Amino acid sequence: MKITHSVTGLPVNVAVALPDEVKTHTGNVFSRTANRFHSASSLFLTSLKSSPSFRHSLMLCALMLVVVAFPHIANATDLLxxxxxxxxxxxxxxxxxxxxxxxxxxxxxxxxxxxxxxxxxxxxxxxxxxxxxxxxxxxx
Structure with a gap:
């Protein structure tokens, strides 16, 4: 609890929600944002990599990428x-x-x-x- 003084100069016991010391940030805005994103996404990605649906989605994305990269594979003739x-x-x-x-x-x-x-x-x-x-x- 911090003691502050009122307008009259008398001390008033008031709980202040602000910290006593000011935090100093290291690095620039971009590095701090990248660090926050990396720490948040690493937990998410480790849980995703172990799920079977993620593997199936990854295989589907890889197959679509192959079809885009090699369009001659996807050619078809009219069978009917x-x-x-x-x-x-x-x-x-x-x-x-x-x-x-x-x-x-x-x-x-x-x-x-x-x-x-x-x-x-x-x-x-x-x-x-x-x-x-x-x-x-x-x-x-």
Whole structure:
């Protein structure tokens, strides 16, 4: 506890939170910051190096670095290019899948009209015809 004097000059017992001596810092701001960072990160890094997830992440980063450094390793050929005709035959504009979708939509529209007696059910048929024609045209 430090004794200080009030404005009147009488001593007052007051606890002061400040230290009595001033700390002097050694080195410049950059070296002090680097020392603090190194001491804080060394404990963190030693705990990280022993974890299996860190090893997996390190291996993944190394693999990505290899792919970036040697891009000819990552080249690939289109393996499904020969299957393009089969895909357009199956899912194209003249395909059997499209025919079955149209048949199913017609049956669903007729059943829906019989149950509800609402002619707007057939709007769904038109929407399905237009949407499938557009999307299957993109595929084929």
């Amino acid at each position: 290019k020969t299957q393009q005709q089969d895909a357009s035959d199956t899912f194209g504009l003249q395909s059997s899948v499209m025919r079955w979708i149209y048949f199913a939509e017609i049956i669903i529209s007729v059943v829906g009209f019989i149950k509800t007696r609402n002619p707007l059910v057939f709007v769904g048929l038109i929407v399905v015809l237009l949407v499938t024609r557009a999307f299957y045209g993109m595929v084929g």
